[in-house]
């Protein structure tokens with residue numbers, strides 16, 4: 330869009346921009362490379378300009394100019410999404426929100442922040458008042474709150490508070506529309522779903538209010554078991570108990586070589602449950618583990634973990650588990666699924682038997698609609714796309730709900746169907762269909 334771009338640049342004079350070829354490439358990437366399928370499809374995508382607004386007024390100027398010159402606009406936070414969520418498929422503008430990074434207000438039970446604030450900055454500000462976020466991604470050091478709400482769905486804390494959608498974490502979202510005279514809208518209650526996990530296709534989030542709960546000095550724990558099935562049984566037992574956990578991640582012993590820093594505590598001779606446990610329940614947690622054949626592998630405070638040079642257990646959870654393996658072996662990729670309830674440890678052991686060294690198991694325990702939920706994030710040795718499809722088909726025949734992480738279209742990832750309400754909202758906020766085009770099947 331060379332001509333439109335030149336005119337756009339004149340319209341947004343005074344707003345920081347990047348046009349260097351290296352930046353246009355870097356800011357067009359996210360963590361899609363976890364998938365060799367997506368890597369092939371998305372590696373050549375480029376931004377034509379990266380715009381870095383530092384205020385809502387600047388966002389509105391960019392939105393007006395994008396609409397005037399009909400330029401595609403892809404919003405970007407930390408760029409840690411996994412499915413090419415922030416990749417500008419059709420070039421145009423990448424709107425980098427990381428200069429809008431202020432934590433505006435921390436009140437009892439609530440924090441208000443600009444969308445480009447790092448999740449960690451919000452956590453730090455909340456902690457100063459003895460509070461913490463209900464849910465956050467394991468990428469909190471890089472991910473932004475806007476990106477988490479637009480791209481994420483669960484995370485650390487979901488075992489206690491449910492997934493993002495139902496947890497009450499998102500109190501309100503402020504979005505800018507993309508039209509000749511852009512408007513600011515504030516959504517709360519059920520309307521939040523129109524923007525949450527819409528991958529930046531339903532308005533530019535500029536500001537958010539998120540719920541806070543009293544902070545707990547979570548203990549970083551590892552419980553070890555003779556069989557992976559025991560880890561699954563233990564997870565189900567923890568969820569059925571009163572034990573207060575903030576993270577519960579089952580990790581196959583074959584991940585141990587990728588966690589060399591933890592080798593004194595997770596050496597590959599046993600399968601592991603990585604957990605964040607309320608100190609008040611430490612004893613109950615390990616007693617329950619022992620009753621199911623488990624033993625204590627590690628239990629330390631955050632400060633003790635740091636002093637011992639150990640990574641926090643949340644870096645052994647969610648998509649960090651995948652990342653640790655990929656750092657040393659790019660022959661892996663991964664899958665995502667929800668295991669049918671009630672969890673059947675026998676089914677998971679049968680899957681391990683079926684796939685052998687082609688699959689390393691990893692599960693996240695959470696709650697959904699008040700009930701326990703088990704999500705599988707196994708590593709899979711990559712052969713080709715056909716083999717991935719075959720495995721996904723088999724897992725579906727096992728009764729698992731597969732969420733395909735090898736596609737870049739929202740509805741095809743299985744995470745979310747755009748409801749009629751959301752499509753109607755898209756018509757209001759993005760009447761020209763300029764936002765992150767190609768990522769949703771919903772048309773305006």
Ligand code: FAD
Pocket residue numbers: 359360403404405406407408409410411414415426444445465466467468471472473474475476477478479480481482483484485527528529530532533534535647648649652765
């Ligand atoms: P980006 O990747 O920059 O953007 C994500 C999506 O949101 C894009 O579609 C983008 O267009 C849109 N977007 C960004 N900012 C805005 C805005 N201001 N307005 C409108 N749309 C916007 N996810 C989880 O849910 N839980 C986890 O525990 C988790 N762990 C992960 C671990 C690793 C190692 C990796 C690589 C990923 C993980 N993810 C996880 C996925 C990802 O980190 C989260 O979704 C993250 O919160 C995204 O934030 P971000 O700022 O990097 O967003």
